Amino acid sequence: MSTLTLRPASALDLTLLATLEARSTAHPWSEAQYRGSLESGHQLFIAQLDAEIVGLAVIMLVLDEAHLLNIVIDHDWQGQGLGRQLLSELMLRMRQQGALRMFLEVRESNTIARSLYESLGFSECGIRKHYYRAEQGREHAILMEASL
Ligand SMILES: CC(C)(COP(=O)(O)OP(=O)(O)OC[C@H]1O[C@@H](n2cnc3c(N)ncnc32)[C@H](O)[C@@H]1OP(=O)(O)O)[C@@H](O)C(=O)NCCC(=O)NCCS
Numbered sequence: 001m002s003t004l005t006l007r008p009a010s011a012l013d014l015t016l017l018a019t020l021e022a023r024s025t026a027h028p029w030s031e032a033q034y035r036g037s038l039e040s041g042h043q044l045f046i047a048q049l050d051a052e053i054v055g056l057a058v059i060m061l062v063l064d065e066a067h068l069l070n071i072v073i074d075h076d077w078q079g080q081g082l083g084r085q086l087l088s089e090l091m092l093r094m095r096q097q098g099a100l101r102m103f104l105e106v107r108e109s110n111t112i113a114r115s116l117y118e119s120l121g122f123s124e125c126g127i128r129k130h131y132y133r134a135e136q137g138r139e140h141a142i143l144m145e146a147s148l
Contacts, residue, residue, distance in 0.1 A: 002049045002050050004047055004054070004055075005047070006045045006046070006057075006086075007045070007046050007048065008046075009044035009045060009056070010038075011035070013044070013046060014034045014038070017034045017044065017046070017056050018031035020053065020055075020072065021056065021070075021072050023074070023075050024075040025072060027132070037058055043058070043059045043061065044057075044058050045058075045059070045090070047073075047082070047086050049082075054073060054082055055072055055077070055082060056072050057087075061097060061099060063098075064098055064099055065102075066094035066099035066101070068087075068090065068103070068104040069104075071113075073086065083113075083116055091120065100147065100148055101147055102122075102145065102148055103125075103143065103144070103145045104122070104144050106142050106144065107134075107140075107142075108139050108140045108141070109134070114142065117146075121147070122146040123144060123146070124142055124143065124144055125145045127141065127142055127143065
């Protein structure tokens with residue numbers, strides 16, 4: 001398989017980001033959320049295999065803390081090791097930018113993402129009860145952190 005490459009997303013990519021996520025997750029960000037994120041100074045990344053866009057990620061870096069706000073692999077490309085490659089690369093880049101730790105929040109029911117995070121060294125550091133809207137009612141957010 002070709003190597004995953006990352007490039008920064010710009011305002012021209014916002015529709016693309018929202019479209020990719022809408023077809024890949026049950027609870028996608030809207031285009032307006034991506035715009036707000038970009039305007040807030042977050043780092044938005046597009047992951048490609050050659051010319052094919054296969055994923056995205058959003059990170060907020062505050063001093064020595066990197067917060068992973070979103071990570072998505074396109075529906076057609078999930079389960080092939082790309083999420084692992086993408087997150088590993090993001091952890092490396094954040095370390096290079098001076099981050100010492102990475103934090104994230106994940107739905108309690110998202111067992112695939114949780115097992116990916118655990119395998120890359122994240123551990124649970126808290127819980128926000130009833131944080132996310134769910135299909136029925138609400139569900140908890142699990143907070144995780146890793147040293148970089
Ligand atoms: C979570 C996500 C980014 C993972 O990316 P991916 O490319 O599908 O995952 P990978 O193929 O790299 O697999 C990484 C690990 O995830 C877990 N995993 C992946 N697919 C899985 C499946 N079908 N069942 C159980 N675990 C699975 C495994 O631990 C796997 O590691 P392993 O292959 O060494 O066992 C991707 O599935 C996705 O975009 N999901 C929708 C959006 C989302 O939930 N984002 C996270 C928000 S917090």
